[in-house]
Amino acid sequence: MIDLNDLRARPDAYKKAAKDKNITIDIDALLKLDDERKALIPGIEHARSLQNEANKLIPTLKGDEKQEQLKELKAKSLELKALEAELKNVEEPWKEMQLMLPSIPLDRVPVGKDDSENVEVFKWGDPSTALRVPADAAKDHITLGENLDMLDFKRAATVGGSRSYYLKGEGARLQQALMRYTMDHLHSKGWTLFCPPLMANFEAFMGTGFFPGADQNNIYSLDDGLYLIGTSEVTVCSYHRDEILKEEDLPKRYAGYSACFRREAGSYGKDTKGLYRVHQFEKVEQVVLCKADQEEAMKMFEEIRQNAEEVLQALKLPYRIIDVCTGDMGKGKVFMQDIETWMPSRGSYGETHSCSYLGDFQARRLNMRYEESGSGGAPVARRYVHTLNNTCIASPRILIPIMEIYQNADGSITVPEVLRPYMGGLERIEK
Structure with missing residues (x-):
């Protein structure tokens, strides 16, 4: 496993390392998954925050107001589950691909096929x-x-x-x-x-x-x-x-x-x-x-x-x-x-x-x-x-x-x- 910040900073170096080490991995696809994951996380964190606030508020309410908040909470919960499922679909291949990333060899390492x-x-x-x-x-x-x-x-x-x-x-x-x-x-x-x-x-x-x-x-x-x-x-x-x-x-x-x-x-x-x-x-x-x-x-x-x-x-x-x-x-x-x-x-x-x-x-x-x-x-x-x-x-x-x-x-x-x-x-x- 390598430093993802380093991968983002110099993807071409990792592409060369993969080629030189005869490792098949689509680094562009991994970086795309990485971008998708980063884009999803703020929305999930916001949805969780709203859900937590609603959970605290509902016990203090009564009657119609409480029922209305319960409906909103259910909708927020469904929205959060959908976002989390989307994140899971992104994170699973994201994690799997990371495990196949190569380290970058030192400059003194001879390049060769076998x-x-x-x-x-x-x-x-x-x-x-x-x-x-x-x-x-x-x-x-x-x-x-x-x-x-x-x-x-x-x-x-x-x-x-x-x-x-x-x-x-x-x-x-x-x-x-x-x-x-x-x-x-x-x-x-x-x-x-x-x-x-x-x-x-x-x-x-x-x-x-x-x-x-x-x-x-x-x-x-x-x-x-x-x-x-x-x-x-x-x-x-x-x-x-x-x-x-x-x-x-x-x-x-x-x-x-x-x-x-x-x-x-x-x-x-x-x-x-x-x-x-x-x-x-x-x-x-x-x-x-x-x-x-x-x-x-x-x-x-x-x-x-x-x-x-x-x-x-x-x-x-x-x-x-x-x-x-x-x-x-x-x-x-x-x-x-x-x-x-x-x-x-x-x-x-x-x-x-x-x-x-x-x-x-x-x-x-x-x-x-x-x-x-x-x-x-x-x-x-x-x-x-x-x-x-x-x-x-x-x-x-x-x-x-x-x-x-x-x-x-x-x-x-x-x-x-x-x-x-x-x-x-x-x-x-x-x-």
Whole structure:
């Protein structure tokens, strides 16, 4: 959701944002509804005022005078109901269309139609020297995992269908080590850790921008008005819904650890084997609430992306950073970068992390504000916070580069040094 005053002031900028983000919305039609709504409201308020005055007057009257006023009151009531019905017919599409309005991307965001036009801006590590075995002798994570009894896809398919998996033995321990290492990494920096709800209502998904829209197709719906989260961003960001925070308490640095669930609608036939595209995974998500200051927000963006980079560097996994183009970033984001990690079996980088700045898009939907203080410390205004989020680690996808890059010639896997304390000092996974 965006500031309607800003939309009225520069509609062409929002038209361009919608076009660049591949979002279909008739902004002129929305502005027409907005004008109609504004024109109706004074008449409704006047009719309500007259009705209230009549309600106060009638008890003081008697006889014919009272009957006459009752007739007038009935007529005014019918007039008010007609105006309110007209307003409702205008407000319903007015509200629905607002939910589809895009944020305006920063000027530095590349304009492009889809992920093929994302732009690489940084690389760390050398994929050509990452493997510990000759490339022609390297096994993929599926073969490695099954040989070492870390993965079982066949049994998982009989239980959970396609894109299901069992992590077992050292595979399960390796994933838990990753999660614990990442949470300890963030905790050491002062981040507040969350184990948030795995289910959320429509309002939380709408508030974080996932509903309505194409993202809704990837969410599992339950029978009682709740939905399984595809990221803890939904429930952690909603933590302060309808609250007014203090400026001195910002920024809020939160990290949510949770299981996540995605239907992967629209990905039929893509990455059907292995751990790359699955329906269930675990993730540590960073969520930031900060002041409505773009410069400060972009500093927070660098901080949360750096936190994720530090995890990858500690794991010694080659990766690259890309600026996500307008057609791939979604309606609420004003700036977005992905981190892609080198995956030998794919012969390419694969997306493992995402980092987003959304301005006040989510805060307006969730009604999260803060009191801005004046020179004397007294509150002078209430403003919407700005929000950011970042994947600090997500598994099992990240197990692909770990298992493949750390494989040895004998089929064993060396445990990354930073994870060994979380696996009882284990140095190597072997038969």
